[in-house]
Every structure is written in C-alpha cells, then in structure tokens.
Amino acid sequence: MEYLYARLFADNPGLRGLFPYTMTQTRVAVFGLLARLVGMLDDEEATQGALGQLARDHRKFGVKEKHYRPFFDALFAMAEHVGGPVLTAEMAAAWRSALDYFAAVMSAAAAVDAQSQPAWWTGEVVQHDRRTETVAVLTIRPDRPLTYAAGQYIEVQAPRWPRVWRRYSIANAPRENGLIDIHVRAVPGGLVSNALVSHCATGDAVLLSSARGDMAVPADPGRDLVCVGGGTGLAPVKAIIEEVVGAARHGRRRAITLYVGARRSRDLYDMRDLETLRLAYPSLTVIPVAEHELDFAGRVGRLPDVVWTHPSFRDCDVYVAGPAGLVSATVKALSRRLPGDRLHHDPLEALQLARRPARPDALGQSVPAS
Ligand SMILES: Cc1cc2nc3c(=O)[nH]c(=O)nc-3n(C[C@H](O)[C@H](O)[C@H](O)COP(=O)(O)OP(=O)(O)OC[C@H]3O[C@@H](n4cnc5c(N)ncnc54)[C@H](O)[C@@H]3O)c2cc1C
DSSP, rough: OOOHHHHHHHHHHHGGGGSOOOOOHOOOOOOOOHHHHTTTTHHHHHHHHHHHHHHHHHHHTTTOOHHHHHHHHHHHHHHHHGGGGGGGHHHHHHHHOOOOOHHHHHHHHHHHHHHSSOSOOEEEEOOOOESSSSSEEEEEEEESSSOOTTEEEEEEEOOOOOTOOEEEBBOOOOOTOEEEEEEEEETTTTTHHHHHHSOOTTTOOOOOOOOOOOOOOOTTOOOOOEEEEEEEGGHHHHHHHHHHHTTTSSSSSOOOEEEEESGGGGGOOOOOHHHHHHHHHHEEEOOOOOTTTTSSSSEEEEEEHHHOSSSSTEEEEEEEESSSHHHHHHHHHHHHTOOGEEEOOOOOOHHHHHHHEEOOOSOOEEEEOO
C-alpha cells in the first residue's frame, strides 16, 4: 500500500491534497477493502454493492470521476511492482479489465448519489456539553437536511484535522428541527476524539458525511427490546429507544430494558437524560452497570456477564453497542440464547479497525500493528 500511494502522489502531486496528513488508516482501510473486493469478484451483485459504497464514501474526500483513472493506474503499477515476473501478460490483462470495471461501476454509483445528496454537510456545534473528563455530548445543526434512521452513524471531520474522518453514532431519533447529538469519548492520543471533546465549542463548524449503518428498529412491533450500551455505545441504542418510544404513540408499548455500562459509576454520563426518558415511558427499565465499583447501588460486573443474567430473551430484539471487545463478548455469549437475526450491532471489523494498537513506523507516524 505504501508503494501504491507513493506512486500515486509521485505521478499526480495534485492528488496529495485529497488525503489526510497521516495515511496510516487510509492504507489499512483501502487494503482491507481491496482484499474483500478480490474475494467477492465472482459475485457480481456483492462486488457492485461494495464498489458503489466505496464511491459514495469517497465523495466526501472530494474525489471526482477524473481521479479514478490515476488511482487505478497506480494500483496497476503496484501489481506490476509486487508481481514482478510472476505477473504474466494474461494476468496483467485481467487486472486491467477488472480495474476498468471498478472505475465504471464507481463513476456510475457516485453520479447517482450526487443527484440525491451533497458530498458532505457543514454542521454548526450548537451545544457542547462536557459530561466527564473524557466524554462530551455535541449537538450539531447540519446546514441542509441530513436523512438518517435511528441506529445509524455519520462520519465527522474536525477543523484541526483536515480530511480525517471518524465515525460517530447519532444518539437521537430523527427530529423535526434536524439537530443531531453525538457522544464522543476522547481516547488517549486520538486525533478527532480529542479535538471534539477538548478543542471544540459552541459555534464551531465541523463537516459531516451522509449516514450509514444497518442497525435499525425492527419492523415487528410484537417484539420487546433489550439494549446494551457500553461507554459511548449508549449513543445508537438511545436513538433506537427514542424511535421505539416515539412509535408507541401509534401502537403497542414495547417493553425496553437498557443495560448501560461504564467502568465506574461517575463515567455513566447520561443518567439524567435516561431518567427523563424513563419517566416519559414507564415501559423502559434502565439498569446501570459499573464494572469496578463494589459498593455501587446498581449492578456490578462486566456488562456481558450482567446481560447474560437477563431473565429471558424470548421474543426480544437485542441491540449491542460499545467498544469492539464488549460487543464481541456480548454477541458471543448471547448467540447461544437467541437467533442471530435478533442480535443487532455495528460490524465488528469496523469497530476493531477503529482501535488497532499503534506502533511507530519508519517516518515516526503511527501504524497499526499487524
Ligand atoms: C461504527 C462505529 C461507530 C462509532 N461510534 C462512536 C461513538 O458514538 N462515540 C465515540 O466516542 N466513538 C465512536 N466510534 C469510534 C470512533 O470512530 C473513533 O475511532 C474514535 O473516536 C478514535 O478516533 P481518534 O481519531 O480520536 O483516534 P485515532 O487517531 O484514530 O487513534 C489514535 C490512537 O487511539 C487508539 N484508539 C482508537 N480508538 C480507540 C478506542 N475506542 N479506545 C481506545 N483506544 C482507541 C488507536 O489504537 C490509536 O493508538 C465508532 C466507531 C465505529 C466503527
């Protein structure tokens, strides 16, 4: 991947400006994507879906149709470089035709997307509420309507780090006034999270991508909900709860149990809002869980262990959000107790990629350990 981007920027110096200052995460993400694409080439529908998503995702970087050719030329040069004499004329022709196909599908998908929505939105931070030393709740007003469903996430760019986008779950169901809440936890050494928590104030501008993600409220009103939110993983499950509470005005009141966890009780940063929600919707039970606080009045222990003791998951949909380790441990434990299609969470690979441990590379930049 280093060769690919070095070649791209050497041949097209003007393109460097489209990419962030540090390329580490871009290289890791694009490598993963290329590997997945190669693996699915026999499945045309899946390939087109992945390429289309890639094209839509890249619009927010300012990528235009004219940029596909130089990128795929650099990719082909990388194949020649890495393949050496192993790359026969027949293989080279296969690479070329695959890359032409990629470019055509991506151009078409980007053009269709551009007809329905902008490449990015400018958002004004209308409230910045520092709840704990490391967590802030930001309320953002997008400059144009931004469509999303409860449970989805957006990508956010802070002015401090141009072209660096990070995912944050939207913490509310769609509102008439269009305002969006995100819950951000500053991670040690993290670029965007620290910028949003410690170096951001009311009136600041941020950039927002379109919403993505498959976590959504189940259509079946017959089923109750068990929600599990660890740390800022509370954000998407809170949006889902708000959506269910809003829908209850027209139909059945679904029972909702929310397990909300943190290491210590003082890190449970949203209990006041949750109490307001509970008073408005008595079918909601909120169970606070602190991992390391033996004299805590709520439940004590690891969130997956506490959720495991939930009396019954019969006729329930379960939503799990939080750090990758928590989501995978909870999903692993619960998959023995309910069918997989009732267990909803963001993709584990994306969550794991977000927090790969870093080691310094030769240029002193941080590189995820392999
Ligand atoms: C689908 C999805 C939804 C997300 N929703 C939210 C959300 O609602 N709220 C939220 O705060 N975050 C959320 N994240 C995580 C978020 O996207 C960023 O990864 C996180 O804010 C760190 O970004 P950064 O730029 O500050 O750190 P980076 O500059 O990317 O990383 C710097 C260092 O921090 C480490 N690191 C990265 N993430 C973590 C972590 N979570 N814990 C500990 N160390 C870490 C890295 O290994 C690296 O060493 C979500 C991630 C995904 C994939």
